[in-house]
Amino acid sequence: MPWDRNQMAARAAQELEDGMYVNLGIGIPTLVANYVGDKDITLQSENGMLGMGPFPFEGEEDPDLINAGKQTITELNRTAYFDSATSFGMIRGGKIAAAILGAMEVAENGDLANWMIPGKLVKGMGGAMDLVAGVGRVIVVMDHTNKHGDSKLLKECTLPLTGKGVVDRIITNLGVLDVVEGGLRIVETAEGVTEEELRAATDATVV
Amino acid sequence: MKKIYPNAAAALDGLLHDGMFIAAGGFGLCGIPELLLGAIKDAGTKDLTFASNNAGVDDFGIGILLQTRQVKKMISSYVGENAEFMRQYLSGELELEFNPQGTLAERMRAGGCGIPGFYTKTGVGTVIADGKEHKDFNGKTYIMEEGIFADLAIVKAWKADETGNLIFRKTARNFNPPAAMCGKTCVVEVEEIVPTGSLDPDKIHLPGIYVHRIIQGTHEKRIEQRTTRKREDA
Numbered sequence: 545m546p547w548d549r550n551q552m553a554a555r556a557a558q559e560l561e562d563g564m565y566v567n568l569g570i571g572i573p574t575l576v577a578n579y580v581g582d583k584d585i586t587l588q589s590e591n592g593m594l595g596m597g598p599f600p601f602e603g604e605e606d607p608d609l610i611n612a613g614k615q616t617i618t619e620l621n622r623t624a625y626f627d628s629a630t631s632f633g634m635i636r637g638g639k640i641a642a643a644i645l646g647a648m649e650v651a652e653n654g655d656l657a658n659w660m661i662p663g664k665l666v667k668g669m670g671g672a673m674d675l676v677a678g679v680g681r682v683i684v685v686m687d688h689t690n691k692h693g694d695s696k697l698l699k700e701c702t703l704p705l706t707g708k709g710v711v712d713r714i715i716t717n718l719g720v721l722d723v724v725e726g727g728l729r730i731v732e733t734a735e736g737v738t739e740e741e742l743r744a745a746t747d748a749t750v751v
Numbered sequence: 752m753k754k755i756y757p758n759a760a761a762a763l764d765g766l767l768h769d770g771m772f773i774a775a776g777g778f779g780l781c782g783i784p785e786l787l788l789g790a791i792k793d794a795g796t797k798d799l800t801f802a803s804n805n806a807g808v809d810d811f812g813i814g815i816l817l818q819t820r821q822v823k824k825m826i827s828s829y830v831g832e833n834a835e836f837m838r839q840y841l842s843g844e845l846e847l848e849f850n851p852q853g854t855l856a857e858r859m860r861a862g863g864c865g866i867p868g869f870y871t872k873t874g875v876g877t878v879i880a881d882g883k884e885h886k887d888f889n890g891k892t893y894i895m896e897e898g899i900f901a902d903l904a905i906v907k908a909w910k911a912d913e914t915g916n917l918i919f920r921k922t923a924r925n926f927n928p929p930a931a932m933c934g935k936t937c938v939v940e941v942e943e944i945v946p947t948g949s950l951d952p953d954k955i956h957l958p959g960i961y962v963h964r965i966i967q968g969t970h971e972k973r974i975e976q977r978t979t980r981k982r983e984d985a
Binding site: 589590591592593598599600601602604605606607608609610611613614615616617619625626627628629631632633635636655665666667668669670671672673674677678704705706707708709 | 778779780781782804827828829830831832837849851852853854856857859860871872873874875876877878879909919920921922923924925926927928929956972973974975976977978979980981982
């Protein structure tokens with residue numbers, strides 16, 4: 545059985561170590577926060593906050609307190625606020641240990657495409673290009689194939705890049721792969737998924 | 752030193768002209784200078800270029816100036832929540848320059864600090880790097896980005912004293928300090944003007960040297976994505 549969204553998020557949470565400052569993207573990466581357990585993880589929200597708390601209780605929403613997805617959130621006793629230049633200073637400066645992001649395509653050399661489909665509505669890259677260029681480790685969490693069943697792990701990206709050679713690890717519904725010299729290396733497969741099945745579903749070179 | 756004005760229109764008097772370049776604070780609809788944007792709409796100033804992370808929604812934020820066709824160009828990182836924006840962009844009526852969010856924030860900060868250009872690794876190997884100077888430092892490649900020098904900055908803060916020292920609130924700070932810094936003139940709208948001397952000097956987020964005109968007003972502070980959790984049953 546391939547992993548579902550929550551199992552992928554739980555697997556991604558295993559990547560996080562005690563004491564890390566981490567940025568989580570929108571979608572499945574947001575769910576990772578539910579699986580960090582006892583680990584002391586500080587979440588960054590790139591609009592200008594360290595120490596992001598959970599959603600507020602109904603009636604306690606504060607329009608001055610939102611995350612990078614523009615959702616209302618809460619603060620914690622460790623929270624610090626700062627302006628956007630300072631926020632991206634800590635991102636660009638390599639102070640954030642890891643970013644967990646979604647993706648449209650990842651190439652075997654670590655190229656990442658997750659911001660634009662030519663000919664479709666272009667919304668913008670937001671902070672994604674800064675994050676993948678700046679943080680210590682980039683972990684992609686995404687489905688292994690698109691809705692047509694085609695591999696999202698490619699020899700080369702076909703979409704405009706978010707960053708070149710930036711991805712370290714990919715967690716999909718079928719398993720975990722690392723970007724290494726010469727291609728992708730299988731780290732593990734989801735329970736019930738064979739290595740052969742994972743290879744067959746992968747267009748990128750698996751070494 | 753007289754920085755306090757009675758309302759947004761008075762604070763912008765003499766500062767607006769067609770074709771000008773405005774830097775605006777705010778992230779999404781959080782911490783946007785909503786009163787000053789309304790006054791620019793009323794003034795009818797045209798062919799504006801805005802450096803602003805987002806373009807508001809159809810009927811709030813910079814969106815209200817798109818409806819009246821007052822905007823010629825946006826420099827932004829994300830414009831996803833605005834249908835009128837997309838219509839004007841796809842029909843060629845509106846120019847759009849995408850900047851990565853951190854590059855945009857740093858361009859504002861740099862401009863305000865008198866730095867005309869800087870090197871960053873953000874965007875290397877992407878369309879953002881096309882046509883930009885590349886330079887290697889210690890074996891890594893960077894691209895040059897230019898500081899932003901705007902004719903006018905419009906920002907929103909929580910509190911100001913009468914000399915323009917500012918305090919922001921929570922994540923409504925966002926782009927407001929860097930935007931304020933990069934404007935030749937900076938006009939600020941706040942929720943409360945307090946007497947000079949009543950703010951703790953150690954807790955000023957942006958010193959008044961960057962602030963030229965101040966108004967106090969009532970803000971709608973619209974929420975874009977209202978997300979909540981259920982209370983556990985006791």
